[in-house]
Amino acid sequence: GEDVEQSLFLSVREGDSSVINCTYTDSSSTYLYWYKQEPGAGLQLLTYIFSNMDMKQDQRLTVLLNKKDKHLSLRIADTQTGDSAIYFCAENPSGRADGLTFGKGTHLIIQP
Amino acid sequence: AAGVIQSPRHLIKEKRETATLKCYPIPRHDTVYWYQQGPGQDPQFLISFYEKMQSDKGSIPDRFSAQQFSDYHSELNMSSLELGDSALYFCASSLPTGHGNEQFFGPGTRLTVL
Numbered sequence: 519g520e521d522v523e524q525s526l527f528l529s530v531r532e533g534d535s536s537v538i539n540c541t542y543t544d545s546s547s548t549y550l551y552w553y554k555q556e557p558g559a560g561l562q563l564l565t566y567i568f569s570n571m572d573m574k575q576d577q578r579l580t581v582l583l584n585k586k587d588k589h590l591s592l593r594i595a596d597t598q599t600g601d602s603a604i605y606f607c608a609e610n611p612s613g614r615a616d617g618l619t620f621g622k623g624t625h626l627i628i629q630p
Numbered sequence: 631a632a633g634v635i636q637s638p639r640h641l642i643k644e645k646r647e648t649a650t651l652k653c654y655p656i657p658r659h660d661t662v663y664w665y666q667q668g669p670g671q672d673p674q675f676l677i678s679f680y681e682k683m684q685s686d687k688g689s690i691p692d693r694f695s696a697q698q699f700s701d702y703h704s705e706l707n708m709s710s711l712e713l714g715d716s717a718l719y720f721c722a723s724s725l726p727t728g729h730g731n732e733q734f735f736g737p738g739t740r741l742t743v744l
Binding site: 549553561566570584615617621623 | 675676677678680685722724737
């Protein structure tokens with residue numbers, strides 16, 4: 519069985535970096551994803567990482583994967599008020615067309 | 631860029647009624663997924679279809695059924711609705727092969743069962 523865990527809340531000051539952490543249990547996960555959900559809105563795919571990679575960077579976003587510890591993190595540089603949302607990590611246990619297993623989501627709160 | 635289209639966006643039904651949700655995937659995407667998100671919860675995978683065949687099955691109740699049509703759109707049929715079925719229902723679609731199996735989500739259908 520798969521289980522994805524995240525901290526429920528993270529509070530950061532505007533301009534600082536945010537680091538959102540996630541742990542997963544399914545060692546066969548091929549791809550791991552980060553989604554962003556604003557209130558009342560759908561899920562926006564931010565980025566993903568393949569399980570044979572350690573790091574992936576995309577503009578302000580950096581994803582780190584520690585496969586040994588089954589730990590995934592999302593770093594948002596220069597956090598802005600528009601980054602305020604719920605961030606979900608998700609895993610794809612095996613191949614294509616499989617449903618994703620999501621964590622409970624981390625509420626990112628931006629302090630002025 | 632074209633996105634996943636879901637209809638209706640909002641739906642109000644009474645207990646024991648039926649509901650049909652529709653999903654139109656991004657052009658060229660051949661795989662469709664359905665998810666249910668209760669209030670304050672994470673999305674739960676229900677079912678997926680690849681090339682009109684059921685591909686993976688999650689926690690979809692027996693009262694629900696779904697199918698994918700020849701134009702790749704999908705419908706989720708829900709019968710004998712219960713109060714607990716009130717949730718956001720998302721459809722997602724993905725490209726045929728590779729590309730990280732990225733799933734792109736639609737805006738969701740908010741179902742309220744009274």
